[in-house]
Amino acid sequence: MSVRRSSVQELLHSQELEREVVVKGWVRTRRGNKYVQFIAVNDGSGFHSIQVVADAERFPEEQLKADGVENGAAVMVRGKLVASQGKGQTVEIQAEEITVYGKADTETYPLQKKGHSLEFLREIAHLRPRTNTFGAVLRIRHAMAFAIHQYFNQHGFYYVHTPIVTGSDAEGAGQMFRVTTLSDQNPPLTEDKSGVDYKQDFFGKQTNLTVSGQLEAEVAAMALGKVYTFGPTFRAENSNTARHLAEFWMVEPEVAFNELQDNMDLAEDFLKSLVKYALEHCADDLQFLNEQYDKELLGRLQFVVDNDFQRLTYTEAVEILKTARQKFEFPVDWGTDLQSEHERYLVEKHFKKPVILTDYPKDIKAFYMKLNDDDKTVRAMDVLFPGIGEIIGGSQREENLEKLQARMAAMNVPEHELWWYLELRKYGTAPHAGFGLGFERLLLFVTGMANIRDVIPFPRFPKSAEF
C-alpha cells in the first residue's frame, strides 16, 4: 500500500512524527558534506521548504549529482518524518527514496543563481512563480481574492459577472480596446463608404473591452439589493508606469438603498477586514516580504487595521493643502483634481492615516454621481492609502431620472446607448451607492511591492502581451 502524498505545509505543521511520508516538489537547494546531504524541497504549498536529509551511505553526493538532484529539479521523496536536530526547522525527512521527475540543467536554468532583479524576472514570467518573492506574492494574491469573496458572501452580497465585451463606450473611464472578427485589412464599409460597417461584425455593432462593470452592477443591485463584481477590466492608455496595467482586476460592490455614509462605512470595514485577513493568513509570506523589500510593511498593515480612516470633504482638503507649509509641484485650487503629491501629503504628512475624501466638484467626476443640493459638488468618495494614493473610488449614484439626463447631456453621454441604465431610474428607482477597488492597487499595498507588474502573474502593458 503506497503512502499518500503530503504537502510540505502539512508536514511542517504535523505533530505526527516517526512515520513514513511522501512529498513531491522542487529542489530549492542541495548542500552538505561527504557524510550527509541536505536538500530543501518546496512544493509551492507555502513559503517554507522542508529539509530532506540524505545519508551519504545510501545517497552518495556523486549519485545525487548524476541523478540531477539540483536546484529546480522536480523530485519525489519518500522517507521518515522526524524531529529536526538542526536550526531553522522543527521537522525534517530522513530520505529513503529520492526520484527525479525532471532535471533543471545547472548551466542553463535561468533561476539557477539567486538574486535576480525584478526586471529580469518579468522577462521570465513563466518561471518567476518558482522564486520566493513571486511565490509569496501569488499566495497573497490568492488569499486576498478569497477574502474578498468571503467578506461579501458573509455580508449577504451576490457576485455578479458583468460582461467583458461591451457594446457601449459611454462609461467614460478611459480609452478602450476594440473587439472584432472583421477582416483586418479589408473590413466591410457602410453604403456611403464613410466608415466600417459594424453591422457585419460578430456582435452586429462596434464592441470594446469593458472599463468597468459598475453600470451593469447597478442593474443587479436594483434587483438583488447587495451585489459585487470581481473581474478583469481594461484601459488602452499608453501608460508605461509602475502604477498602470492595460488589463487589471476590479472589485465593484453596489448596494441598493445605501447612501454616501453607508458607502464609506462599507469601504472602510471592507479594506480593514482584507488587511486583517492577510495578517492572519499570510504570516510567512508577509514576513519574507517585510524583510526583503520593505521593513515597514507589517507595521503599515497593522496601522490600517487599528485606526479609523479620516473623513473630510474635498473642499476641506483643499483648504488644508492651500495652507500647507509644503511646496507642491502642481498648484491646488478648488475645482482642480488632486494630484498624487497632494493625496500623499494628506495621508502621510497631515493626517498620518488613511483618508476618505468626499463631495468633489461635479466637473471632475463621472456623470452618474449624485448631485448635491449645492449644485456644485457630487457625492463622490475616494479612499487614499499611504504609499498608494487612491485605492478606492466610489459614489452615491444619481437616482433621479431628470437630473441624470441633465448630467448626461452636459457631459455628452448619449442617452440611446444607456437606455437601459436610464430605465433603472424610471422603474422603482432608489438611492444606491458603490465603489471600485483596483485589485492590484490593493496588492501593492498588502505586499509592499513597488511595481504593479509584479503583483499580477502575466502583466499586460504597452508593447507587451507575452505568455
Next chain:
Amino acid sequence: MSVRRSSVQELLHSQELEREVVVKGWVRTRRGNKYVQFIAVNDGSGFHSIQVVADAERFPEEQLKADGVENGAAVMVRGKLVASQGKGQTVEIQAEEITVYGKADTETYPLQKKGHSLEFLREIAHLRPRTNTFGAVLRIRHAMAFAIHQYFNQHGFYYVHTPIVTGSDAEGAGQMFRVTTLSDQNPPLTEDKSGVDYKQDFFGKQTNLTVSGQLEAEVAAMALGKVYTFGPTFRAENSNTARHLAEFWMVEPEVAFNELQDNMDLAEDFLKSLVKYALEHCADDLQFLNEQYDKELLGRLQFVVDNDFQRLTYTEAVEILKTARQKFEFPVDWGTDLQSEHERYLVEKHFKKPVILTDYPKDIKAFYMKLNDDDKTVRAMDVLFPGIGEIIGGSQREENLEKLQARMAAMNVPEHELWWYLELRKYGTAPHAGFGLGFERLLLFVTGMANIRDVIPFPRFPKSAEF
C-alpha cells in the same frame, strides 16, 4: 435614534418579534380589501418576500395607489415585526410608515404583468433580475461561484488570474476575437504591404481574447503545486444554440504531480461538493425552479451527490454504443468524436448516472494531452452529465519535452509561440493534470434552465452585445 435597516431574509428567519423594524425593497404585489392591504416586499436578499400589512384607517387604498405603492415601486417600510396569522408566512410587518422612493408606472412597467416568456425577458436583461426566476438563477450563480472558491481554498489550491488578452492563438480551442487599437479603416501596413503591421498595435503584436487559461495555469501549477483559474473565456464561433455563448466563465484547476486517476477523483469530488452546496444553501430558489420549470431537478441533483460516477475508456464506450439497440443519427466508430446523442445514451440510458470517459484517440484531442504507451490514445477525460452531456473536459498533460514537440509538429502548433510552455518541460518537469469546467454548463445542470442565455446576467452571442 433611527432603526437599522434589516434584510427581508433576516426578518423572515428572526425569532425576535414585537419590535420595530425597517425594510427597503420593491413591491411585488399589493392586494386586499377596504379594511386592510397586503403588500409583498422583496429586496433580493432571498426568494421569499415579506408581507406588509397596511391597515386601511392609516393607509387607505386610494392613498397607497396615489403614492404609487404598486408592483415594481421601491419602498421603505417601517413597522412592527409580528407573528403572522395568515397562511404562507410565519412573520409579517404591521406598517407604521410607508415611503415610496421610486414608482413604476403601472401602464408602462414591462414587468407589470406576470408570466412573461424567457425570450421576452432576454430582451430586458436590465429588468429580468427582478423576476422570481432570474432572482433565483442569479442567487444560485453566486452560490456556485462561492462554493468553487471555497472548495479550492479549503483544499490548498491557489487562485491564479490568467491573462484575458493573449498574444498566442496556438491553444487551438476555437476561433478568437481580435483585440486592437489600430485604426479600423486605415491600419498601418507592413513594409511590403502584405498585411497589417501589428508591431504598431498597442501590444506590439496581434492579440486575441483568450479561449482558455490552461497553459498559463500550468505555469502556476509547476511552481505553486495546486492552482485554479476562474475567469471569462471567449469563442468567436457563429453558434446560435441554447448551449453556446461567445463569452462565458471557465473554471480550470491544474495540479502538479497529479495523474489521470487523481484528476478523475478531483473532478468527481469537486462536482459532488458543488451540487451538495447548492442543495444545502439554495433550497428556496431550487424549490421554485423545481416547481416552475423542471419537476425532476431536485431528484437529479440528489442523485449526482449520492452515486459514484461510472468510469470507462473511450474504447469501452464505443463497444457499448456499437452494440446498443438504439438507432443513432451519427454512426459510431473508433476514432470519431462522440456526439451528444452518444454521450446522452451512455449517461441517461445505459449507466443511468454520470460517466467519466478516458483515453480518447489522440487525433481528436488537443496537442498537450499525455500520450499513452499504445501511441494511439491520450490521457484525456470527459465528465458527462445527464441532460448536459460534457460538463468537464480535462487530461493529464504531456510532461515529456520531446513527445510534446512531436505532437505540436504533427498538429501544426508553432513552437516559437509557446517557447515558455515548452520550458516548463525543460526545467523541473513533472506529471501534472487538470480540467476545465464550463461554469454556465454547471449552472444549466444545477438550475434546470434549458437555455444557456438564461444562466448568465448579460449573454453575449452572435449579433448581440446589448447592455
